[in-house]
Amino acid sequence: MRTLVVWCPDWPVVAALAERDLPGHLPAAVFAANLVQACNGAAREFGVRRGMRRRDAQARCAELLVLDQVPEREARAFERVLAALEELRPGVAPLRPGLAALRSPGRFYGGEPEAGAVIAECVVGLGIRDVRIGVADELFTAEQAARLAPLQETCVVPPGESGMFLRTLPVEVLDEADGSGTVSLLRRLGLTTLGDLAQLPTGSVGARFGSRAAWVHRVLHGGGARPLSTRTPPPELVGQVDFEPPLESAEAVCFSARRTAERFVAGLAERQLVCTELLVGVEADGALASERRWLHPRWFAAADVIDRLHWQLVGSLRVGDIRAAVTRVRFTPETVVPEADHADGLWGGTDARVERGIARVQGMLGHEAVVAPVLQGGRSPADRQAMVPWGERPAGLRPRELPWPGSIPPPAPARVFPAPWAAGVLDAAGRPVAVLDRGSMTGEPARFRPGAAEGWQPVAAWAGPWPVDERWWEGGRRLVRFQMVGVDGRAWLVTFDGSAWVTEAAYD
Template identity: 60%
Template sequence: MSDETDPTTPVTSAPTAVLAANAVVACNEAARAEGVRRGMRRRDAQSRCPELRLVEHNPDRDARAFEPVVVAVEELRPGVAPLRPGLLAVYAPGRFYGGESSAGALIAEQLVRVGVWDCRIGIADDLFTAEQAARQAHPQDTVVVEAGGSAAFLRELPVSVIDDAEVAGLLRRLGLRTLGEFAQLDGSDVQARFGGYGAKVHRLARGEDDALLGARRPPPDLECQIRFEPPLDTAEAVGFSVRQTAERFVAQLAARGLVCTEVLIEAECDHEIASSRVWAHSRWFGASDLVDRVHWQLRGQLRNTMGVGKPVELVRFVPDTVEPTAAHAAGLWGGGTDERVERAVARVQGMLGHQAVTVPAVQGGRAPADRQAFVPWGERPVGLRPAELPWPGSLPPPAPARIYTEPRPVAVVDQRGKLVWVSERGVVSAPPTHFRTSDDGGNGGSPGWQPISAWAGPWPVDELWWENPASWVARFQIVGVDGRAWLMTCADDGWYIEAAYD
C-alpha cells in the first residue's frame, strides 16, 4: 500500500515543484498537469511550465510534514514503513476490515481527517507493483491487483516507471519500451549484461520483488493506571494507593533510559475524567514526586475533603515529555551541560511551533540583509545561497553590526548644501560632507546636520532590473565626526541608513 501525496509544499493551486541538485524530486497535481515529472531537470520543468513555483528540498521539513500521515495510518495498522515523504507502505489489513478495497477506503477516510485529500492507495503482492497501482488510482481511491497478477498488471507499463532515469534510458535505447518486453528477457542474460542491479530491476518488472518492509516500530505505551474497587473518597487514600503504580511508571521509563519531565495526571469518577492536569518538573519525576502531585491535584481543585467531589475510581499517569537519562546527568566538574540548553530551546519550540525558534546563518548576497538567513533550531541549513561565490557590488569587510529592519531616511549633502546623487555609471556628483537624519535613531545623536569625517564608495548594484525598475542602489560607508559609522544607500527615491557599524 502506498500513499502518493506531497506534504512538502503548502496546499496551493499554483504549479509547485521541489528541487534537489537542480532536479525535481516532488511536484503537486497542478505541476503534473503541465507535464512536470519527478527526475526532470529544472530547465526542462520550467520549459513545460513557465509559471512553475520552485521550492528548495529540505528533508527535515518534509519528514516533519509527513509524520502526521504516518501516525494516522499507524492508528489503523502498526508496522508502517515510510519510504520517503509522500510515500509509505504497510501490509494490507484487508482481513480486519472486510476486504482490501474496504481497508483502502478506511485508510483514505483516515487521511482525509488529517487534511490529506489527494491520497492514492495501491494493493498488490509486492511493493513495486503496489506503488505503480497507487499511481494509477484516482484521489481517495484504491487499485487492487489480484493475488498472482503483478506480472500481468506491470506488462503494459512503460519502462519510465522505473525510478532510475539512467536504467530507463538505456532500456529505451535498446528498443525495450514496456516492462513486459524487459521481463521477457532471460534472467541470466540480464545478469550478464546489466549486473546485479539490472537483475534486481528485472525481477521488479516480472512482479517478483521480494523486498521486505523496513517497518518502524510503534512507540511503546508508557502510561500506567490503577483502578480502585471500590472507589476511594479521600485524597490521602488515593495518594497511598497509587505509590506502587508511580514506582512502576518510573521504573519502566528507566528501563528504556528515559526520564519524565512533564506528566499528565488524570482522575476518573463515574467513568468520566473529573480531574486532568499536566505537571512539569525542573529535573525529572520520581515516584514520590508523582504521589505528591496526585495529592495536590485532588485536594486543590475544590475546597472540600476530596477535591473532585466524587469518589475516584481510576488514576492514570501519561508521560507528556520524556528525555534521555544521560541528558540529565551532572557534568564532570559539576554544573549543567549544554544538553540542558538544547532541551529548553526544544521545549520552547514545541510550545510555539518549529519555525518560532531560529538561529542565524550566513549566505551569499550583496546587501547585508540579503546575507542574513534564519534556520529553525535543530535543522540543517538548506537552500542557502553560497557565500563563497563572487557577488559583484557586495560590501568589503567588516560587516555591519546592526541591520535595520526598515531603512531610515537620511539626507546627505555636499559642501554647497546640495543633495549628493550618483549617476547610473556610479559617478558621485560631489564628495559628501554632511548628513542629517529625521531623528537620532535611538543612538543619542543630534537630529541636526553632522559633519562627515570619512566616506567610502559607492558600490552600485542593479539587481533584477527586469522585475523592479527601481532596484538600482549605490551604497556608501560614512563615518561621522563623533566616530560612529553607517552604511547608507542612495536610491532613486532618496538616501537611507541601511545598517550601522560598531
C-alpha cells in the same frame, strides 16, 4: 509471502495542510529551493507540476498555497498511519512518508481485496481521504499497482503475473531521486516501456543503466523479490495518571502528577531519549477538557513537565475550559530525540532558570509571542534574519550556502534597524553624492551622516558599491550598498535607492 503497499498520494502537502488545520481541497504545493516538490490534485488542475519553479506555479494558480518542505513534519504525521497499520498487521515497513508496505493479510480477511478494503477504511478513519492499495508478489510491483489503484480501492496483481503487469508501464516508473538520468537515457535509446527494457540482455542492463534498472529487469523476468525491512514498533512512552476522587485545584493536580512526570522522564532516559515536544492532555468528568502542545528549546525535565501542566491548568481554569474536577492527566511525547543530541557542550549553555522564565512568559502570552532570531540566506541584512518561536526548530529557511548575488561580504553587521535611518552622503565640495544607472558615482564620499540623531562627520574609509537588482520581472527594487567608516571608528551599512540615502545596519 505476498506484499501489500499502502500509498497516500501527495503526502508532503497532506501533512502540511493538516498541521495548519486547512481543508484538503485548497490548491497547495510544497516548495524547496523555490521548486515544487509535491502538489495536490487541486493544484494539478491548474497545471502545477513537480519540478516547476515557484513563480511559474503561482502564475498558473494565483491562489496557490505556498508551503515549506519540512521532512520531520512529514515523518511525524505519517507515524500515526504506521501505528494504525500495526494494529491490523504487525511488521510494517515504512518506505518513506506516505508509502508503507506489509505482508499481505489476505488469508486472515478472506481475500486480498477484502484486506485492502479493511486497511483503506482504517486509514480513512484517520482523516486521510486519498489512500490507495496495491498487492503483488514483490515490493516494486505492489507499489506500481498502488499507484494505479482508484481512490480508496485496491489493485491486485495475481500471483505469477508481475512481469506481465509491469511490461506495459512506461520507463518513468524508474524515476530515481539520485539524479542518475536512467529514464532520460532509456528514452534516448528508444526504450519507452518496461517491456522494452525486459528484452535487453541481463548482463548489459546493470553495466549500462545501473543497479536499480538491473533489479527491475530481474523483477520483469520473475525474480528480484526482496524481504521487507520491517520496523520495530516504538515503545509505549505515554505517561498517565488517574485521580480518584477527582481533583479541583491546579496545585493538587500538579502535586499528585509529580511522580508520574518523574517516571515519564525516567522512562525516556532508560532508552537514552529526551522529549523536546510534549502534548499535555487534561480530562474532566470523563471528557477531554484541555489539550496543548508544548515545545522546549532543549528537553523536558520532570520539573518542566509539571510547570507546563500548572500553567495549562491555571489558564484553562481562568478562561473556563475546565468546568469540572480533573479526572485524568496524560503526558504524550510528540517528538523524542537521542539524548546525545542535547548533551551539554564544554562551553555551557542557556541557564535553566532563564529557559523556564521564557517558557512561562510564552505560556501566558502564546506560542508566537516569544521569538528568537536565526540566520538564513538573503541579500540584505534584514532578509538574512528570521524570527522563530522560542523552543521551535527552524523550518523553511532560505539556504545560506547559495550565492545570493548583491549580498555584502563578511563580516555581517551586528545591528539591523527595524526601520532604516534617513542618512546623507556628501562629496568634498559639499554636494550630495548619487549613484547613476550604470553604477558610476557623481563624487567620492567625503562626509556622511548615519541618521538624524547622528552628526555629520568625515569619512575615514568606505567600500562599495554593491548593486542589487531584485525581482526585475515584477518591477522590483534597484539599489546600491556601501560600507562607511567614520573618524570616530564606527562603521555603518548605507544604501542608495536612486533618490535617497538610508542606513540599514551598524557594525558594532
